[in-house]
Amino acid sequence: MAAAAGAGAAAEMEKMSVEQVKAVKEQADMEVNILQDSLNNIRTATSRLEVASSALEDLSLRPKGKKLLVPLTASLYVPGTLDDADKVLVDVGTGYFIEKTTAEGKDYCDRKINLLRSNFDQLVEVAAKKKSIADEAAVILQAKLKHLAPST
Amino acid sequence: MSSSTVLRELQRDFEAKSNDLSKLQKDIAKNHQVRKKYTIQLGENELVLKELDILNEDANVYKLIGPVLVKQDLAEANANVRKRIEYILAELKRLDGNLQDLEEKQNSKKEAIFKLQERIQSLQAGKAKA
Numbered sequence: 001m002a003a004a005a006g007a008g009a010a011a012e013m014e015k016m017s018v019e020q021v022k023a024v025k026e027q028a029d030m031e032v033n034i035l036q037d038s039l040n041n042i043r044t045a046t047s048r049l050e051v052a053s054s055a056l057e058d059l060s061l062r063p064k065g066k067k068l069l070v071p072l073t074a075s076l077y078v079p080g081t082l083d084d085a086d087k088v089l090v091d092v093g094t095g096y097f098i099e100k101t102t103a104e105g106k107d108y109c110d111r112k113i114n115l116l117r118s119n120f121d122q123l124v125e126v127a128a129k130k131k132s133i134a135d136e137a138a139v140i141l142q143a144k145l146k147h148l149a150p151s152t
Numbered sequence: 153m154s155s156s157t158v159l160r161e162l163q164r165d166f167e168a169k170s171n172d173l174s175k176l177q178k179d180i181a182k183n184h185q186v187r188k189k190y191t192i193q194l195g196e197n198e199l200v201l202k203e204l205d206i207l208n209e210d211a212n213v214y215k216l217i218g219p220v221l222v223k224q225d226l227a228e229a230n231a232n233v234r235k236r237i238e239y240i241l242a243e244l245k246r247l248d249g250n251l252q253d254l255e256e257k258q259n260s261k262k263e264a265i266f267k268l269q270e271r272i273q274s275l276q277a278g279k280a281k282a
Contacts, residue, residue, distance in 0.1 A: 089214065089221075092203045093196040094236070096229060097221060099212035108203075 013140045021144060025137035032134055035127040039120065046116045053109035059085050060102040159275050166268045169261060176258045183251050187244065194240045201233045 013021050062068075062082055069077040088105040089097045100108065204213065204226065213229045214221045224232075 093200045094193075094233070095216040096200050096204075096224075096233075097214040097216065098203060098207065099214070 013137060018141065018144050018148065021137055021141045025134060025141055028130055028134035028137055032127060032130050035123060035130060039123055039127065042116050042120045042123065046113055046120070049109050049113050049116070053106055053113070056088065056102055056106050056109065059088075155275060155279055159272065159279070162268060162272050162275065166265065166272060169265045169268065173258065173261045173265060176254055176261060180251065180254050180258065183247055183254065187247050187251075190240050190244050190247070194237065194244070197233055197237050197240065201230070201237065204230050204233065 013024060016024070062085055064082060064085060066082040068080055068082055070080045071077050086101055087099055088102055090100050090105055090108050092098055092108075207213070207226060209226065211226065213224045213226050215224045215229065216222075
């Protein structure tokens, strides 16, 4: 299906002038870049969620009253004791925090990770299609330029 | 009326219309930006609403107001998020209408400019021949 769309686009581009093909290629390149940025953002967010999930896992294993160091700033830690490791506050967005148990918190992280993974897969498909259009345009542009200025 | 004054007037008109067109295009770009921002906020709020919906009645919800975490009632939080979603949807609809209006104006400006260009070119060609 993607190949047929690509062939159709190629036929269209053959009929266009050099300027138009160049414009199409630049547009497609820009879109591919934007999509790559989005994919990177999703990957970063997914890895942060995975870190949060494993931190929760770790936290649930610690006994109450365990000594720990609490970061006040990036270079200042103060000693403290672990109080209740069963309740956690989850940032759900727009300034809202929900109190959950550790298990629910892990469940939240897993749900978000799955959502991000499916978004990532969808984007990868779209990006691949756009990349093939950009590549087609590049090839056709080359051919047209060669056609216009044949090397002696 | 001498043809050179007509030509100068047409060119001034052309400049004025071109400025109008570029202002319209800037407005359209701004509209897109604001739309993007609202769409992102809408998505975030819908996520929050989903999370609030699957909560038990007795779960604790807190809202971050400045540096303070304030305990909120679940029903109140629900109502707040829903109201915000409604507001964003209304804003998006208003922006859509705005955008359509701007695009129509842009197209008619482009047409007017094109016709002006034709007139200018034919006048200049006529002058050159004379």
